[in-house]
Amino acid sequence: MKIVATAIPGCYQIITDIRRDDRGSFVKVFHEDIFREHGLATDFREEYYSTSQRNVIRGLHFQTPPHDHAKLVYCTHGAVMDVALDLRKGSPMYGQHITLELSAENGHMLYLPAGLAHGFCSLSDQSLMVYKVTTTYAPNNDGGVLWNSAGIAWPVQDPVMSPRDGTFPALAAFDSPFVYAANAGAAA
Numbered sequence: 765m766k767i768v769a770t771a772i773p774g775c776y777q778i779i780t781d782i783r784r785d786d787r788g789s790f791v792k793v794f795h796e797d798i799f800r801e802h803g804l805a806t807d808f809r810e811e812y813y814s815t816s817q818r819n820v821i822r823g824l825h826f827q828t829p830p831h832d833h834a835k836l837v838y839c840t841h842g843a844v845m846d847v848a849l850d851l852r853k854g855s856p857m858y859g860q861h862i863t864l865e866l867s868a869e870n871g872h873m874l875y876l877p878a879g880l881a882h883g884f885c886s887l888s889d890q891s892l893m894v895y896k897v898t899t900t901y902a903p904n905n906d907g908g909v910l911w912n913s914a915g916i917a918w919p920v921q922d923p924v925m926s927p928r929d930g931t932f933p934a935l936a937a938f939d940s941p942f943v944y945a946a947n948a949g950a951a952a
């Protein structure tokens with residue numbers, strides 16, 4: 765696997781080696797030594813997945829301190845436009861985002877340090893997204909920023925969304941509890 769820096773400090777695109785043969789494919793998604801060498805968290809505590817139909821947008825989500833976490837995401841079926849938004853006060857990229865395509869075809873993953881919001885738009889009829897996070901689910905610390913308030917060029921204007929995702933504050937009104945630290949890649 766190749767770990768590639770993005771414009772957001774501590775946030776990495778991870779390019780996996782997809783080994784294809786007559787049976788199908790084989791993809792390694794986690795290697796503790798390689799993650800550690802690059803300063804990425806390795807202490808994942810929970811793992812989950814979701815499926816989304818075409819034009820679904822989920823996000824932009826995070827957990828607040830002290831339950832904030834680093835997150836590794838990848839798509840094992842279909843394709844998504846994935847987004848990471850930097851919410852760390854003092855970060856040179858505060859309020860800015862990156863987008864990249866994650867798909868079963870390209871096998872790319874995204875690693876988000878704590879303090880970033882995450883979201884995606886499903887580009888295929890079915891997208892299966894898998895997550896690993898370094899803290900467990902804390903419903904009272906589960907928050908978000910409004911999907912269309914951060915200048916993201918979403919491919920749909922009228923997405924399928926959860927009611928909750930429409931209630932989050934706009935980025936401009938969001939008082940961030942996250943603070944930028946130089947060792948941004950590590951878990952909280």
Ligand SMILES: Cc1cn([C@H]2C[C@H](O)[C@@H](COP(=O)(O)OP(=O)(O)O[C@H]3O[C@@H](C)C(=O)[C@@H](O)[C@H]3O)O2)c(=O)[nH]c1=O
Binds near residue numbers: 812826883895901926
């Ligand atoms: C995130 C989460 C949700 N839930 C529950 C709450 C709810 O009943 C149901 C669905 O939750 P949500 O609507 O929040 O699911 P969803 O909108 O898919 O939330 C996800 O969005 C993407 C963008 C992320 O980055 C993820 O970390 C996560 O926040 O599952 C858990 O039990 N554990 C969890 O860790």
